[in-house]
Amino acid sequence: MSIPRLLVVDDDAEMRRMMTEFLRKKGFMVMTAANRAQIVSHLDQGRIDLILLDVMLGDESGVEICAELRLERDVPIILVSALSADHQRMQGYEVGADDYIAKPFNPDLLLARVRAVLRRGRRSASLAYRRNTSIYSFGGWTYDGKKDIVLAPDGFQVALSKRETSLLKVVLANPHIPLTREEIADTLDVNHDGATQSEAATGRAIDVLVGRLRSKIERNPKEPEMLRTERGTGYVFAVDVVVKDG
Amino acid sequence: MSIPRLLVVDDDAEMRRMMTEFLRKKGFMVMTAANRAQIVSHLDQGRIDLILLDVMLGDESGVEICAELRLERDVPIILVSALSADHQRMQGYEVGADDYIAKPFNPDLLLARVRAVLRRGRRSASLAYRRNTSIYSFGGWTYDGKKDIVLAPDGFQVALSKRETSLLKVVLANPHIPLTREEIADTLDVNHDGATQSEAATGRAIDVLVGRLRSKIERNPKEPEMLRTERGTGYVFAVDVVVKDG
């Protein structure tokens, strides 16, 4: 991949300047836009690898723009906003943003997010970042991404918590691939909780979460057949997954 | 996954030789290249799982080559360089390298990085990740690589630990061939790349491991019929093995 091309969108010129300067120093190629028309213009002109989009764009809603862009093109988007309320955050994700960061932000954090999103895009590692309405079948089970429900082989619905569902989505998106706890935690965090702490995946949260999911979807949780432990590494979803796009 | 294929790129022949020798000992298949043309040639000829690319390639810039390779193909790259300044490192990342290591490097560190990148790389599913799904039959016993289980002649399943299973796979792959402890240890480590195992199998780990496996699969562990000791050399799997590809 050559130098990544970023598009910084903000109606505040000073903010544009600061972000641009910082990101250029870090080696990215940075373009700017102040409104919807300029965004479209840039997208038409040439490749853009990632958009950093301010949520408040004058009287336009960045969230709406985000949704529209998503519909038309497959450009990764990081939403930037001064509003850090959870409510706002959620809105961003539902609209299809790949990540969310609150102003004022720590430059290093921004950098980390940018790289993470770019890297993800390159690998198309995870479905979990897009709202997806696909239906997954695995070992008799079904996960319906549209209704967000899980059906056991016998057809009965199993109630998973939000976090358990997220974990399931992550492993469904990466069958047969060993995932470290850190990878899982990062993905889960970005998925749901744009919370600013990307570090400090301190304890055994993932272990416990895995245990809880196992207790609901494994026939014999003591000897997992699907979500297996890869000692010294992490976990693997060791079952074939069939995805039916919805 | 079959044996990973690495491409070592360095214009210094001595450095190529050292790295190649070390990595081959660790069980990788290693090819070498000294310039851009040779890299391309190797990439065209066959599958390459990972490139170890020197940053200073005579008068060419490894960084540039890295960027170009990234554009055209999705080969993981580890940049190797004598320049350890942070600035340089950053450049490497932004250009798309998967990791960066400074010369002179600790061999174990190199190994750890290589394994980490290979493990990560597997998630670009198009590539060579393939489970070993063969079924091995030996002296009435069965090892099912698909389900990763071992069946005794009486049909009952025998529980082997992960390490014991690995050892079994190694000797099954080399029936009637005397294996030294070092060969076994190296192969075991490569098999489970991703785990940053400690190197330099100091002690008698293999002996003990062999003993444990024997206690589970030999009729009379005191007088092994299958996994025999080759005094002064190592161990031999002295039974015919029939492999049925799956």
Next chain:
DNA sequence: AGCCTATCGTAACAGCGTGTAACAGTCCCA
């Protein structure tokens, strides 16, 4: 044959990674 030494087998132990029950904090909703 008898001795000597390198080599091997393995029990015992220690360290680490993982499973999980119990607890505590948070969020949400009536």
Next chain:
DNA sequence: TGGGACTGTTACACGCTGTTACGATAGGCT
């Protein structure tokens, strides 16, 4: 505002793995 669902933390138990130590043994040597 209280209660229940959800989630992370902690602590303990346990299995896996490598190390160590000691005894057994093979094979060479005199």
